[in-house]
Structures are given as structure tokens and as C-alpha cells.
Amino acid sequence: MHLLTSGMGILFAAILVQLIMWKTLNPRRHTKALCEIFAAVTVLWLSLAGYGCAVGWPIGWLSPHGLAEYMQLMFFVGSTSVMYILSYSGIEADSPSLVMVLTIADAGDEGLPEDSFFEKLNDDVLVRPRVNDLFRDGHIVEDGGRLKITAKGRGLISIVGFYRKALGVEMRGG
Amino acid sequence: MTVETAYLLALSPVAGTLINVIAQVAIYRITGFQALLKSIVAGFTCGALVMLCMDISVLYHGGRNMLDAASLVLMNLGTFGAIGFCYFTYINLGTTARRIRMLIELDSSPDGLTYEELLLIYNSKGMVDQRLKRLLDSNQIVRREGRLYIGVPFVLMLSRFIVWLKIIFLGKASETDNIR
Numbered sequence: 001m002h003l004l005t006s007g008m009g010i011l012f013a014a015i016l017v018q019l020i021m022w023k024t025l026n027p028r029r030h031t032k033a034l035c036e037i038f039a040a041v042t043v044l045w046l047s048l049a050g051y052g053c054a055v056g057w058p059i060g061w062l063s064p065h066g067l068a069e070y071m072q073l074m075f076f077v078g079s080t081s082v083m084y085i086l087s088y089s090g091i092e093a094d095s096p097s098l099v100m101v102l103t104i105a106d107a108g109d110e111g112l113p114e115d116s117f118f119e120k121l122n123d124d125v126l127v128r129p130r131v132n133d134l135f136r137d138g139h140i141v142e143d144g145g146r147l148k149i150t151a152k153g154r155g156l157i158s159i160v161g162f163y164r165k166a167l168g169v170e171m172r173g174g
Numbered sequence: 175m176t177v178e179t180a181y182l183l184a185l186s187p188v189a190g191t192l193i194n195v196i197a198q199v200a201i202y203r204i205t206g207f208q209a210l211l212k213s214i215v216a217g218f219t220c221g222a223l224v225m226l227c228m229d230i231s232v233l234y235h236g237g238r239n240m241l242d243a244a245s246l247v248l249m250n251l252g253t254f255g256a257i258g259f260c261y262f263t264y265i266n267l268g269t270t271a272r273r274i275r276m277l278i279e280l281d282s283s284p285d286g287l288t289y290e291e292l293l294l295i296y297n298s299k300g301m302v303d304q305r306l307k308r309l310l311d312s313n314q315i316v317r318r319e320g321r322l323y324i325g326v327p328f329v330l331m332l333s334r335f336i337v338w339l340k341i342i343f344l345g346k347a348s349e350t351d352n353i354r
């Protein structure tokens with residue numbers, strides 16, 4: 001029971017730290033900040049629990065015993081942290097489907113004319129923010145008015161390309 | 175519990191994940207590249223069964239009390255589910271993620287593209303058309319006399335939940351804040 005409690009405790013503590021940081025410091029690069037928060041909270045939690053175990057504090061109950069338990073806890077914290085960070089990008093960026101459904105819902109019982117639908121969901125809403133993200137994360141650069149992919153950007157698509165090759169899917173047009 | 179069985183318990187979500195990936199790719203190829211979603215569900219089920227069998231077998235012979243054993247299985251299920259979610263996201267990355275699709279277009283243009291050229295290939299019109307079709311096909315929205323209405327409100331409820339999370343975490347309902 002101590003491992004599950006410890007794992008859940010780390011996750012809740014990290015989310016709490018995130019909420020406080022977002023309200024006070026508001027970091028520019030959210031994904032990087034989230035990785036740092038989860039890593040720092042995990043190290044701090046395990047250090048405190050380990051020390052507590054050594055000196056006989058009640059918090060020492062949360063400390064894993066032996067390498068196998070550390071592994072099990074780290075798999076749990078690592079995978080759920082990555083899942084949280086991946087899901088967070090869904091909160092951060094507006095999904096086109098989300099924007100579409102909410103725009104229709106806003107029209108109420110009158111319904112939304114299809115033409116005005118396309119006016120509201122334009123390139124500035126759906127494409128420009130993602131291009132800005134690519135600039136911010138260093139995946140593309142602007143060179144003489146042209147957008148060019150960087151080595152970091154190529155690295156990102158090669159990760160996807162590997163799996164698409166395994167599945168036997170063409171790289172373009174997916 | 176012996177040291178060996180403790181390691182088996184720790185590694186069972188990893189074994190389950192390996193089975194998940196191998197089964198998913200195999201099923202997708204065997205079915206002739208037709209049923210991606212079904213192959214994902216089938217792969218996940220195979221992996222979960224392998225992991226649960228390993229866990230139950232280890233804990234049955236381990237002499238742990240019921241609560242402790244249940245918490246360890248729950249923990250491994252959480253780990254396996256989280257890795258499964260990451261894998262699902264990874265699969266989606268190459269097909270629907272806007273950033274990846276733009277990068278693929280830029281990678282195939284050695285001299286790069288202007289923003290306007292990128293919009294010719296990848297723009298909001300195409301994106302909206304594709305998603306509109308998907309939402310209409312699944313009855314999430316319905317079309318009557320040239321106007322669009324909410325149908326089955328599942329995606330709407332999900333969208334409102336995400337907006338609620340956005341307000342909590344980001345303090346605003348939208349990244350552009352001109353939609354809502």
C-alpha cells in the first residue's frame with residue numbers, strides 16, 4: 001500500500017506545485033517546466049521518505065524498500081507524469097474539434113450557418129498558433145522570409161517516421 | 175516475496191507494453207492496414223491480460239495481504255494504462271497532430287516555404303472540412319438546412335470539461351481568447 005500511496009502523493013504534490021507556479025511565476029515554456037517540476041518533486045519526496053525511514057519518522061513508511069520497489073514506483077511515476085504532460089498540451093492548445101463544437105453550441109437553438117462557421121475558424125485561429133509553437137520550441141526558423149525545418153524538428157518527425165515505417169504507412173498525407 | 179518475484183512484479187507493465195506494441199502492429203498488418211483503432215484496442219487488451227496474469231501469479235505465491243496485493247496490481251494497471259495512453263498519443267502524432275504535419279511538409283521542401291505557401295498545403299479550410307465530416311458522421315453535430323446544431327453532446331461535454339481545466343490551469347478559456 002505504501003508504494004501506491006507514495007506514487008499518488010508524488011503526482012498530487014507535483015500538480016499542486018504546478019498550480020502554484022502557474023499562478024505566480026507563469027513559466028514561458030510549459031512542457032519544460034512541467035518536466036522539471038515532476039523530477040524535482042519525485043527526488044524531494046523520495047529523499048524525505050528515505051531520510052524519514054532512516055531516522056524513524058512516520059513519513060518513512062512511504063519509502064520503497066529495495067531496488068525492485070524503487071523500479072516499480074519509478075515506472076508508475078514516470079509513465080503517469082509523461083501521460084499528464086502529454087495531456088496537458090491538449091489543455092494548452094485549442095483543439096480544432098473543440099473550437100468547432102463550442103462555436104456551434106454558442107449559436108444555441110438557432111443553429112450556426114455553415115458560412116459563418118468557416119469565417120470564425122480561420123487560419124489565424126487554427127494554423128498561426130501552431131506555427132508560433134514550432135518557432136518557440138526551435139523546430140523551425142525563419143530565413144529570408146521562408147520557414148525552414150531545424151535539426152530538432154527533423155528529429156521530432158523521425159520519431160514518428162520510425163513507427164509509420166513499422167506499420168507500413170506512407171510518411172506524407174497521413 | 176523473493177527478490178526475483180519482486181522484480182517480476184516491477185517489470186510486468188513493461189512486459190505488457192511489449193506485448194501491446196507487438197500485437198497492435200501485427201494485427202494492423204494482418205488486417206490489411208484497415209482497422210487502426212481496433213488494432214490499438216486489441217493490442218492493449220492482449221498486453222493488459224499478460225500483465226495481469228504475471229501480477230496475479232506473482233502475488234498468489236507471494237504471501238501478501240489482500241489490500242497490499244490489490245494496491246500493487248492497481249499501481250501496475252496505472253503504469254500500463256499510462257504507457258498505453260502515451261503509445262496511443264504517439265500513434266496519433268503522425269496522423270492528426272498539426273505541428274507534425276506542418277513539419278513533414280517543411281521537411282519535404284528543401285528551400286523551405288513561406289507562411290502563405292504553407293497555408294496553400296495545410297490550411298484551416300481543409301482542417302475544418304475533415305473534422306466537420308468526422309463530427310457529422312459520428313452525429314456529434316447535425317446539419318439542417320445549411321445550419322449546424324449540436325447532436326449527441328459527448329464531444330461538447332468533453333470540450334466544456336477541457337475549457338474548465340483551461341480556466342483552472344491557464345486562467346483563460348482559449349489560447350486565442352477570441353472564440354469564447
